[in-house]
Amino acid sequence: MKIPPNLRVCVFAEQALNSTPKDEELEPSWFRNLAWYFFEQWFSKHGYECVGDLDIAFEGAGDALWGGAGNRTLFTGVGPRTDVRALRDLTERLDDGSSWKALGCRLVDPRFYHIDTAFCPLNEELAIYYPYAFDHITQHNMHNETDLLAVSDKEARNFACNAVVVGRNVVMHHQNDEIANKLEKLGFSVK
Template sequence: MAETTPTYERTVPRILMCEPTFFEVSYVINPWMTSHVHDTTAERAQRQWDALRETVQRHADVVIQPAAAGQPDMVFAANAGLVFGNSFVPSRFRYDERKGEEPHNHAYFARHGFDIVELPDGIFFEGAGDALFDRGTSRRLWMGHGHRSDLEAAPALARLLDIEVLPLRLADPRFYHLDTCFCPLADGYTLYFPAAFDADSLALIERHVAPAERITVDEHDAVAFACNAVNLGRVVILNRASPDLRARLEAAGFMVIEVALDEYMKSGGAAKCLTLRLDEAMDA
């Protein structure tokens, strides 16, 4: 599939996805990968990626980034970096296995006219996997740290992007990125797995999210990556939701769409990991 160019005249959401051409589990850098090295099927991975792309395309413009040989996790576009307005903050990966993605992502966003905003040297930051914009009335950024991204990235992002950044410490190694256990939804609702956070971070969430807008998930939904969801307006696209969670999301006014992504869960990712929002507006 040829590279597609972002377009900006439409007001619908814009989502980046990276082709799964080279996806496989060929190393272990998170607990999900441990028993799945060389246990993925290219045809099944392609079918699931295509199904997600087709689902997202019904609610957003999808831009396709070509994959790079030797970078099996590049398909997880959320980790390319963070977009805010026309600024792109590229990721700086903690593990050597993913560092090879960095020049490809830097070149792609520079080629498409984004201003590249670099974090200070020595700070690890894994993009929109650990940095999620609140979708309520307050314009703030939630930032996960403790496994992949450094706490020091929070004040650096606040300074570089002139935005409030709220750091959340991740306590469970299974939920190594913020987007595996926390998903801001439209109108201030927040979907999250409380056990993934330490006590101070839970208190921070509760201080900024009203009780009626907190949608907590149990462990059985969390390990099905229900929080690793793509929210487009009142649509929530995810791997799987229990009947109880689906009912609570629907009661809050959301339409839930399930897209099976178990092939990608072998590598520790699902719907949100496979997408990157390109239209995070400065004045939203």
């Protein structure tokens, strides 16, 4: 039996939306239902309302990243592991009355199966991304929400965008010197 991947959760305000993987082989429905039970128990105990539709594939935090002005845009990867219907589910279930939006970002290169493998918001104004992981309409829409700094194909394949950002500190996979140098010139510290 294959070990199922880690549960990924999208938390917003007082709500938690559990991941619902598409791939029955990676995460069989019996496991998903059991995991959902424990997920609800833990989050409910800690004051969160658990929401989400088990019938709509949503990969969770791996396909949902906040960015853009005021961090009010939820860049949501759709394609290999997240169903486009998750956009509506997200916006309806996580509606807290504030003005935010979910932006569907269609992933078209199978090497980049989650948005966090090809896109990384650095702050409210800037993100790094691999343009060819996304269709042309998505590239255009992403440019409308934030400034984008492209990474090379080589560095994208080395998961340069699969980074962690804390303030002006960026932790990324090693051997991504080209993008690391660009970020350092912009005042970021890259580790």
